[in-house]
Amino acid sequence: xxxxxxxxxxxxxxxxxxxxxxxxxxxxxxxxxxxxxxxxxxxxxxxxxxxxxxxxxxxxxxxxxxxxxxxxxxxxxxxxxxxxxxxxxxxxxxxxxxxxxxxxxx
Numbered sequence: 001x002x003x004x005x006x007x008x009x010x011x012x013x014x015x016x017x018x019x020x021x022x023x024x025x026x027x028x029x030x031x032x033x034x035x036x037x038x039x040x041x042x043x044x045x046x047x048x049x050x051x052x053x054x055x056x057x058x059x060x061x062x063x064x065x066x067x068x069x070x071x072x073x074x075x076x077x078x079x080x081x082x083x084x085x086x087x088x089x090x091x092x093x094x095x096x097x098x099x100x101x102x103x104x105x106x
Contacts, residue, residue: 011091011092012086012088012090012091012092013088014105015088015091016088019022040073043070043073043074045074046074046075049076049078049104050074050076050077050078051066051077051078051079051080051100051101051104052070052071052074052077052078052079053079053080053081053082053097053100053101054066054067054068054079054080054081054082054085055082055085055086055087055089055093056081056082056083056084056085057084057085057086058085058086058087059085059086059087059088060087061083063084067079067081068081069092080100080105082096
């Protein structure tokens, strides 16, 4: 299957499958411990320019439980919430994300 439906949910699923199938099995299993690690103390030490882009329709990591809370913890954060953006929004909402990234990095 190719990524023929650029910008669609199907393209997002296919792209994620391609990443998963190419991932190291050992690395994939080893990263699970990081999911339960509490990094909140580390956030306070961040002194780098930071941008958080999150979709308001992310059902895997909802914005209320993740990005909105993180944005309040980071000094001088640029927080962008993409309306209708789901967990795979880099493929489905690239036309909104790319300009935000360019403005932030300029």
